[in-house]
Amino acid sequence: VTISTELVASVEIAHEARTERVPAGPADGPVLRVIPGDVVHVAALLGRDPRLAPAMAFGTLAGGASLVGLVGTHDGRSFVERAELLRDAHPDLIVALAPDRGDVNGMVELAEALRFGCGHQQPPPHILVSADERVRARIAASCPANAIEALPDLRTPAGRQALVARLRALRRRAQGDVVLRDEALEAAARSMSASAGADVALLDVTGGSTSVIHARPDGTVLGIHERLGVGAAADRVVARAGLDRVRRWIPRAVEAPALLERVFNRARWPDAIPASVLALSLEMALAREAIAHALADAERAGVSLDAAWASPLLVLTGRLAQLPRAAQSLLVAIDVFGATGATLVSRSPGDTLVAAGALAARGRAATMPDPDPIAIVAEMWPRRSATVRVTDANGVMEERVVRGSFLLVPTKGAVQIELPRTTVRPSARSLELGVVIDARGRPLSLPPRDAERIPTLARWHAALDVLPAEKR
Amino acid sequence: MPWRYSRWTADHPLSLGAGERAAVGQEVHAGDVLAAGTTYGTPVRVTGARRLGVAPEDLARVMRVPVGGEVERKTVIARTGRRFARAVSSPLAGRVIHQRADGDLFVAPIVGRWAVRSTLDGEVSRSDDACVSVRGSAWALQGVAGYGPNAIGEIALAVDSAAGELQPSRIDVRLRDRILIAGARATAESITRAHACGVAAVVAGAAPAGGLRVVYGDEATASGATTGPDAPTVLCLIGFGMAPLPRDVFAPLAALAGARAAVHTASARLFVFAPESAGDFAQDPPSLALSDDWLGARPIDEQLTLAGVTRFASEIEAEAVATKDGAVPVANVLAFDAPRTPRS
Numbered sequence: 001v002t003i004s005t006e007l008v009a010s011v012e013i014a015h016e017a018r019t020e021r022v023p024a025g026p027a028d029g030p031v032l033r034v035i036p037g038d039v040v041h042v043a044a045l046l047g048r049d050p051r052l053a054p055a056m057a058f059g060t061l062a063g064g065a066s067l068v069g070l071v072g073t074h075d076g077r078s079f080v081e082r083a084e085l086l087r088d089a090h091p092d093l094i095v096a097l098a099p100d101r102g103d104v105n106g107m108v109e110l111a112e113a114l115r116f117g118c119g120h121q122q123p124p125p126h127i128l129v130s131a132d133e134r135v136r137a138r139i140a141a142s143c144p145a146n147a148i149e150a151l152p153d154l155r156t157p158a159g160r161q162a163l164v165a166r167l168r169a170l171r172r173r174a175q176g177d178v179v180l181r182d183e184a185l186e187a188a189a190r191s192m193s194a195s196a197g198a199d200v201a202l203l204d205v206t207g208g209s210t211s212v213i214h215a216r217p218d219g220t221v222l223g224i225h226e227r228l229g230v231g232a233a234a235d236r237v238v239a240r241a242g243l244d245r246v247r248r249w250i251p252r253a254v255e256a257p258a259l260l261e262r263v264f265n266r267a268r269w270p271d272a273i274p275a276s277v278l279a280l281s282l283e284m285a286l287a288r289e290a291i292a293h294a295l296a297d298a299e300r301a302g303v304s305l306d307a308a309w310a311s312p313l314l315v316l317t318g319r320l321a322q323l324p325r326a327a328q329s330l331l332v333a334i335d336v337f338g339a340t341g342a343t344l345v346s347r348s349p350g351d352t353l354v355a356a357g358a359l360a361a362r363g364r365a366a367t368m369p370d371p372d373p374i375a376i377v378a379e380m381w382p383r384r385s386a387t388v389r390v391t392d393a394n395g396v397m398e399e400r401v402v403r404g405s406f407l408l409v410p411t412k413g414a415v416q417i418e419l420p421r422t423t424v425r426p427s428a429r430s431l432e433l434g435v436v437i438d439a440r441g442r443p444l445s446l447p448p449r450d451a452e453r454i455p456t457l458a459r460w461h462a463a464l465d466v467l468p469a470e471k472r
Numbered sequence: 473m474p475w476r477y478s479r480w481t482a483d484h485p486l487s488l489g490a491g492e493r494a495a496v497g498q499e500v501h502a503g504d505v506l507a508a509g510t511t512y513g514t515p516v517r518v519t520g521a522r523r524l525g526v527a528p529e530d531l532a533r534v535m536r537v538p539v540g541g542e543v544e545r546k547t548v549i550a551r552t553g554r555r556f557a558r559a560v561s562s563p564l565a566g567r568v569i570h571q572r573a574d575g576d577l578f579v580a581p582i583v584g585r586w587a588v589r590s591t592l593d594g595e596v597s598r599s600d601d602a603c604v605s606v607r608g609s610a611w612a613l614q615g616v617a618g619y620g621p622n623a624i625g626e627i628a629l630a631v632d633s634a635a636g637e638l639q640p641s642r643i644d645v646r647l648r649d650r651i652l653i654a655g656a657r658a659t660a661e662s663i664t665r666a667h668a669c670g671v672a673a674v675v676a677g678a679a680p681a682g683g684l685r686v687v688y689g690d691e692a693t694a695s696g697a698t699t700g701p702d703a704p705t706v707l708c709l710i711g712f713g714m715a716p717l718p719r720d721v722f723a724p725l726a727a728l729a730g731a732r733a734a735v736h737t738a739s740a741r742l743f744v745f746a747p748e749s750a751g752d753f754a755q756d757p758p759s760l761a762l763s764d765d766w767l768g769a770r771p772i773d774e775q776l777t778l779a780g781v782t783r784f785a786s787e788i789e790a791e792a793v794a795t796k797d798g799a800v801p802v803a804n805v806l807a808f809d810a811p812r813t814p815r816s
Contacts, residue, residue, distance in 0.1 A: 017811070018803075078514045079578055080569075084488055087602075108573075116570045116578075117488065120602035142573040232813065235694040257682030261713040262766035264681040267694035268616045268711060268812045273790050273801040275764035280786040282766070324787040468787050 008032040008364065011355035013181075016207040016231050017270035022355035033178045034358045036208055037171030039227065043069035043091035045110040047103030047131075055154045056095060057301035061294075062160060063167030064182050064209070064225035065093075071113070073098075073106025082110060083117030091118070091125050092170060094146070095163065096139055097154055098131035107135055111142035119145065128166060130154050179358040182211050182225040185317065188357030189215035191368050192315065201311035203291060203333055205320040207231020207271065210290040212298065212337075214308035222308070224298045228290040230283045230319050235267040241289040248446050249285035249335070251457035251467070254278070277470050280323070284332050287320055292336040309340045312426070315371050317354065321347035326374045326432045327408075327464040334377050335460075338442040342378045342419060342426035346371035375408070375433040376426050378419055381441050389418040390435050401439050406463050410434040436464065474613060474721045474808040475753035480743065481607045482592045482736045484622070488512065489569070489586075491540065493599045500590045502734045502745060503624040506604040508587040512580035516563050521575020523560055524552045528575030542567050542582070549577065586701070591622045591734040593745050610743040611728070611753060613721065615675075615709040616812050617696040618737030619688055623651065623705035625672030627725065627733045627744065631655035634722035637714075638662040638676060645669045651733050651742075653725045656716040658706065660686045667704035673735040675707045675725075675742055677715035678768060684712075695813075696737060707735050707742055710760060710808075711769045718758035718771035718808060727751050757807040761800045772805065 009029030011022045014036060021027065042065045044056045053070060060067040069089035071082045094114060098107040111127075118125065127143060128151040129136045140148045151166075152159035172178055185204050193200040193215035204211040208231060212224045228237050238246055243256050246263070262282055266272055274280040298305060314337065316329050323329045329347045348371040359366035378388060382401055390397045393413030401407075411434040416427040440460075447453045461467055486493075490509040494500055521528045535550040537543050543562040551559040562568070566581040594608015628650035630642050638654035640662045648670035654662070658676035660683025666674050681694070687704060688697040694712070709717065717725075732745040759772040764784070772795055782792035782799045792799035806812075 079517075080488065080512045080515055080580060087488060112570065112572050118602075120600040122602065138573075144573075239690065239693055257680060258713075258767060260681040260685065261768070264694040264712040265762060265766045265769065269762050269766075269769075269804070269806065270812065271803045272762055272766065273784070273788055273803045274766070274786050275784040275788065275801055275804065276766075277786050279764065279766045280788070324789075468785070470785065 008359060008362075011358050013351040013354050015271055020351045022351050032358055032362065033175075034181055034184050034354055035172075035175060035178050036206070037064060037168070037180045038173060038175075040065040040093060040167055040170045041068040041089060041091045042066065042093045042095060042167070043071070043086055043089050045094065045096040045098075045107060045114065046070060046072040047098040047100055047107060048072075048074055049099060051155055052097045052099075054300070054302040055160070056097065057297070058303055059095075059154055059160045059163040060167070061224045061226065061297060061301055061303075063164040064171060064180065065167045066227055071110055073103055073110060079109070079113050079116070082113035085117075086114050087117035090121065093167070094125050094127040095151065095154070096127055096129045096131065098129075098135045099153060099155070101132065101134075103131070104135050104138060107131065108138045108142055111139045115143050128163065130159060179361050181206070181209070181354060182223060183361045184354050184357035185211055186213055186215070186221045186223045186357070187361035188353050188368060189213045189315070190219055190221050191357070191360050191366070192313070193217050194219065195368065196313060198313055199307060199311040200313045200315060201308045201337070202315045202317065203320060203337060204318040205230055205287045205290055206318040208233045210294045212291065212294050212308070214305070214311060216307070222303065224294050224303065226290070226294045226297060228293055230266075230286040230290065231272070232267055232270060233290075234263045234286050237286050237289050237293070238263050240293050246282075246285045246289050248453060249288050249457070250278075250281045251454055251461050252278070252281075253450050253454065277467055280328075281467065283319070284323065284328060287332045288336045291332075295336070306340075309338060311339070312341065312343060314339065314343045314345045315353075316345065316347040321349045325466065326372070327466045330374050330377070330433065330436065331460065331464055331466050334379075334436070334438060335444060339377065339379055342376055342417065342424065344373060344376050344426065344428055346373045348372070373428050373431050375431050375436045376415065376417060376428055377436045377438055378417060378426070379438045379442070380419065381439060382420065386420040388420070388435075388437055391416045399437060401437050403439055403441065405437060405439040406460055408434055408436050408464050433464070473754045474718070474757050475611055475724050475755070477609065477611050477748045477754065479607060479609050480592060480612055480741070481597060481605055482590070482743070483738065484588050484590070484604045484606070485738075486588060486601060486603060487586055489567070490601050493604055494596045496596050496599050498596045499594075500596060500606055501593050502590050502732065502743070504590050505587050506590050506596070506606070508585065510567060510582045511584040511586060512567070512569060513583045515569060515578040515580035518549070518560055518563065518577045518579055520550065520560055520571065520577045524550055524558050526552060526575070528573060531571065531575050537568055539568050539571050539577075543579065549579075589622065589624065591624065591736040592743055609748075610745050611724075611750065612744070613709065613742040614809060615707045615740040615742065616711060617694060617708045618706070618735060618740040619684060619692060619697045620673075620699050620703040620705035620737060621701045622734065622736055623673035624732075624734045625649045625651045627651050627653060627729050627731050629653050629726055629729050634677075634719060635716035638674065640665045643669055643671065647671050651675060651735060655722075657714045659683055663687055663704050663706055671704075673705035673707060675709065675735065677708070677710045677717045678712050679706055679708050681712040696740060698737065705735050705737060707737070707740060711762070713768035715760075715769045716771060718760070719773070720755045720758050721808065724751060724753040727753075757809040760806050760808055761795065762804040764800075776805070778802075
């Protein structure tokens with residue numbers, strides 16, 4: 001296979017163990033490869049400014065890396081504890097952030113702990129230093145075996161972009177000229193937003209990663225990419241969320257140990273297909289928690305998601321878009337992505353959007369395939385009973401909505417809806433399902449006891465006809 | 473091939489504080505100590521080069537105890553001058569663990585000791601403070617996940633068939649230092665009993681994931697768990713839950729009973745130290761099928777035939793293979809030796 005970014009004939013997208021080519025069939029010319037990228041472990045040495053830790057977390061989320069260790073000049077750890085933490089983390093990259101001159105001595109302490117802990121690590125991790133020349137020189141003296149590079153202030157967009165570029169270069173290492181999946185998705189979101197003239201939020205869940213991307217028509221893109229997924233990283237979702245948080249989304253009684261068995265087996269079975277309804281429910285539950293944790297991590301890192309919540313367009317890709325029923329993709333998305341207004345939810349099954357995004361990421365003119373519109377979701381929390389008017393090819397339908405309502409209004413042809421207390425009239429040319437009115441309130445609260453939780457979930461699933469009937 | 477006789481490399485990462493290490497090129501046997509060291513308490517920083525009036529890079533020249541050396545309280549670590557001597561002495565008993573770039577030293581008390589043993593017969597190919605690697609020849613079986621510390625012992629069959637489950641009642645102290653072959657499933661109860669009886673390791677087709685979390689804590693993932701030396705060792709060959717071993721995997725294990733072996737948990741491999749001519753073990757890899765609800769895996773003994781695109785209970789339509797128990801998605805069928813971690 002010829003690898004080239006020039007005159008690309010097809011794009012090859014890597015999944016867990018298989019690859020898909022767009023257009024399908026044997027390659028007839030140069031191929032551009034899209035890969036998830038290597039796992040990159042990053043450890044950070046932080047000065048006193050409390051804004052450094054969130055900035056570091058934001059940078060690693062945006063760059064799709066894993067933040068495996070944070071040591072601070074004032075974290076109270078001893079020299080040996082810091083060295084052990086860094087050694088166990090086995091970092092591929094170290095980021096030292098010391099914007100204040102008063103951090104010099106503390107930063108040298110951390111650099112010495114780094115040399116003590118990771119002095120024999122092969123290859124020695126590069127150190128990116130965001131500090132003045134004096135601090136950089138002191139760190140270089142303490143860690144002579146490590147290559148030192150300067151980094152702009154990570155609290156600024158320029159610093160973050162520099163870190164993201166460095167992390168992506170590391171994730172591509174030894175892979176030749178390739179496009180990372182998250183790069184491709186960001187380029188696709190940017191392009192879709194520009195052509196729609198509206199904000200676009202994109203949710204991508206694969207076996208090994210979860211991305212939440214928000215693009216504005218002016219070209220600015222915010223991307224959060226985490227190693228949480230429904231396949232190879234499924235066990236990481238359980239480790240992060242806890243088994244009960246995954247289990248609570250399954251609309252039937254399931255024993256926790258048996259559920260964990262399924263998660264572990266899926267994690268070690270690349271590209272496995274959920275052949276049973278229960279396995280499919282588990283995949284949906286894992287997707288919910290993966291997205292929820294990506295969003296929570298972003299908020300913890302100080303990322304404002306208000307604009308993303310308010311996006312009028314929500315596009316679903318990856319495994320999330322490949323669930324057999326559109327209602328399944330839709331329910332997973334709206335259960336955890338709490339949009340603040342009416343949102344047109346679409347999905348792009350297959351890899352065509354990723355392929356077009358990869359070409360766009362390489363600066364090539366690429367036409368974004370139109371995703372399939374599933375539904376307009378109107379989220380509301382009315383103080384008293386309110387009326388939603390839906391107009392489609394069959395005429396006008398009115399629905400009374402009270403708190404807790406969750407219903408689907410099937411539609412045909414062009415759709416427009418009128419919501420109470422707003423002059424915005426969301427519309428679409430056609431929808432696979434129709435209009436979903438979601439008055440469940442946010443954050444969603446699920447009863448803890450199975451006796452109440454399962455009927456609640458069953459009601460939500462039945463409203464959208466999410467799961468097929470099981471043969472017993 | 474599930475079983476392969478080859479030259480393997482086993483890495484043995486070291487903790488901080490390695491005091492002695494095997495040299496590169498040294499011949500070792502599985503079970504031999506490759507490295508030994510100490511664990512440290514809270515260290516004390518001692519002014520070094522500045523106190524002696526020497527440049528930091530000259531400090532090593534005047535040190536009487538090198539970095540890494542053990543000291544008693546008030547031991548002179550470094551000294552300069554004759555009539556007007558300047559000296560640096562240790563404030564506590566322990567080890568000189570580190571020299572800073574500015575010439576200061578860290579001295580830490582010793583709070584414990586550790587040793588790392590080889591999991592291969594062979595020669596040391598790398599030896600530094602981070603890792604000691606050993607390269608050697610052995611029969612090996614690749615598993616999916618290893619839990620606990622590395623283990624060395626003799627292979628002992630603890631089940632009657634490849635589909636058998638390890639029963640706690642079959643484990644007693646006579647199996648001390650053995651590597652037990654546990655068939656389709658090793659429960660948490662049998663793992664903890666085996667550990668209590670001094671069994672070196674348990675090798676099974678599968679172990680219950682919940683049980684592994686009970687034994688190893690919530691940090692145990694599908695990729696394994698590394699622990700201290702006081703935990704049991706478990707090697708899952710196929711997956712989690714229940715997974716009968718294929719005939720081509722189990723028969724050599726039965727034939728190799730009594731042979732010296734080792735479990736290297738980081739790479740999830742079972743090494744067996746038997747001659748290459750021990751048997752005709754290197755066969756084509758058997759196929760494994762993940763159950764529809766992902767609750768376990770089973771070997772497929774029959775010839776695989778494609779069943780075309782099939783619609784499953786989940787409404788997913790996918791290429792399938794026909795088995796005697798019904799259609800299975802092609803994606804859910806893997807060769808025993810197929811890579812089980814995704815490509816990057």
